[in-house]
Amino acid sequence: MNSLLAVDGLTTEFATPLGPVFGTLNVSFALDRGTRVGIVGESGCGKSTTIRALLGLLPANGRVRQGSANYDGTDLVTVSGKRRRSILASQIGFIPQNPWGSLHPTLRIDRQFRNIFRATDGRSNGDGRDLAKEWLRRVQLPDPDRVLNSFAHQLSGGMAQRVIIAMTMMRDPTLILADEPTTALDSTVAREILEILTALVADSGKTLVVVTHDLAVVRNYCERVMVMYGGRIVEDGAVGDVLRQPAHPYTRALLLALPSTVARGSELQEISGTPPVVTSDGGGCGFAPRCPIVANMCLETAPTLEAISSGARIRHLSRCHFADRVVGS
Amino acid sequence: MSFRGSGGGILNILEARRVTVSYRRPDGEQFKAVDDVSFDLPPNQAVGLIGESGSGKSTVARLLLGLVAADSGQVIFRGKDVRFAGRDLARYRRQVGVVFQEPFESLNPAMTVRELVGEPLKVQRSGRGTAGSPSSISDVLSLVGIPAALSDRYPGDLSGGQQQRVGIARAIVNDPALLVLDEPTSSLDVSTRAQILNLLQRIKETLSISYLFISHDMETVAHLCDQIYVMYRGRVVEHGRVSDVLDNPLHPYTQALIAARDPHGAGVGTRLLPDLVGSGVTAPAGCVLEPRCPYREESCRNGVVNLSDAGLEHQVACIKFREIAEVRNRSSL
Helix, strand or coil: CCEEEEEEEEEEEEEECCEEEEEEEEEEEEEECCCEEEEECCCCCCHHHHHHHHHCCCCCCEEEEEEEEEECCEECCCCCHHHHHHHHHHCEEEECCCHHHHCCCCCCHHHHHHHHHHHHCCCCCCCCHHHHHHHHHHCCCCCHHHHHCCCHHHCCHHHHHHHHHHHHHHCCCCEEEEECCCCCCCHHHHHHHHHHHHHHHHHCCCEEEEEECCHHHHHHHCCEEEEEECCEEEEEEEHHHHHHCCCCHHHHHHHHCCHHHCCCCCCCCCCCCCCCCCCCCCCCCCCHHHCCCCCHHHHHCCCCCEECCCCCCCCCEECCCCHHHHHHC | CHHHCCCCCCCCCEEEEEEEEEEECCCCCEEEEEEEEEEEECCCCEEEEECCCCCCHHHHHHHHCCCCCCCEEEEEECCEECCCCHHHHHHHHHCEEEECCCCCCCCCCCCCHHHHHHHHHHHCCCCCCCCCCCCCHHHHHHHCCCCHHHCCCCHHHCCHHHHHHHHHHHHHCCCCCEEEEECCCCCCCHHHHHHHHHHHHHHHHHHCCEEEEEECCHHHHHHHCCEEEEEECCEEEEEEEHHHHHHCCCCHHHHHHHHHHCCCCCCCCCCCCCCCCCCCCCCCCCCCCHHHCCCCCHHHHCCCCCCEEEECCEEECCCCHHHHHHHHHHHHC
16 A cells, blocks of 8 residues: 555566576565565575566566556556666666675776766755765765775775665665675675665655565564565565474575584484576476475476565565475474 | 694694795785784594685695795695695695585586596596595596486586586595585585585594584584684684683674674674775784774784683684673673
């Protein structure tokens, strides 16, 4: 009802030498305003593809085959390039994994701030240097003048990612999409960056989507989590519910594969096999070949993403024929 | 102390004694990547070396592999000073296997699995030849869980986990006494990582081998290792049994490493380490963590802080560790 973004049936595919491969399959979700949502999964599960499709940033061999993404009345899939750029400039921020990749290598940081300032704030005079300094202080960079006079390569990874966050926040977007924002950083730095980002987002009531492979990031910084496997969302619910009482065998297996969940040195629960390359959307459940509780019907009928019948605080969805059994175990 | 080597009665597989390794930076300045570091690798133990970028942990790996030489200090292998030259180096290298972080990058894409695993056998002769050691390529492949059907395939045909299994097979095929594992699971997904960690655990038990496990990930080190050295900017800042270091971390850096993964659980009451913005590469005169440390005071700058005993088999390089422990105890009550 009050959703900021409604993604419906998003299917993307990539052309490869071996034929088309699906990136996402029929991905649907709605984002409430002001929430922090994690999309979690392993390499190739479609989590980055989902947000890159929304941003129009699929690689040259990728395309959206089906589906829509309604952002405030505009379909991000079919919108014209010009309109998309205007929405991205003012309303949707993107924080990439590699901050240097998004900073211009031969322009000083102050020039890059100035460019953003001019593009987004046509009315005011001046070059926005004071505003840039203010935002650099808010991301806890102690010497903003020095940062503004630097080139990207002179910044550490943590500093560069703070600059990106400052540039993003300065534009005052409504929605922020972050793709593995701290994966390339050391853990002590990563923690600080996530604390800063989530505090800024919470203070201004923005909506945040964090794509990550790291369940700890989701546990510590998100309210809701969507778990993806083989291009599909397989589980969706409040972080507390999903991590405490997973309703999909894949989520459960992921949690049990973490060293922190078993006694030190004892054997970890393995997930046999490897994640699939999805070349068709037919057949049964995508996780069936690796699933510990697979049954005949799983090979024949693909389960749909449905609410489980437990007393979850918010809707808790699972794509498993035996979701209620998994929750109970 | 049993793992202090000389005098303890147990002959360590390898001991590093006050080793310093420095590199020359482009501006001509010397930079100490490893600074006065000592550690012991006892037989059949997994020793973890944990640290973040720039901590010097990978330089330690390169040192043990004979890829860099120490400026000062000694590396002692089975009681004998290892000089990295000529025949001694070849003899030493036979005893030390290595597994790299990026399995695909470390495998020749034009060689089959069988050729890859057979290559070390051709280049070097077997290290130990102990009973129970795998006697053929197929034995090694089955030990690491590569089905025979894959032995004529190329690395590009394998998944990341299978590639790392081949990397491990290459490292153990000569039956080394010591394996240097340099972030062997960092590039793997969670489900594959569990398989590889279980495999490494199994190999350690089957082959009675010692591990130097280098990682930035506390959870992985805690899972696989018996003891742990925490490195920061080239120096060891804490050392002890895994249970002691994880459950009772004494150095503010170790505390921050643990809290970074679990800020609301084990990390409650741990103060953030501010990112050292623009610190440059000049090492501080006193404690290496001082510029970032939330507990720092004047005296922390008075000269190098060495490891000192803080408990049984537990050492820390912090002059304020007792005070910090008290503050933490109070705040968690």
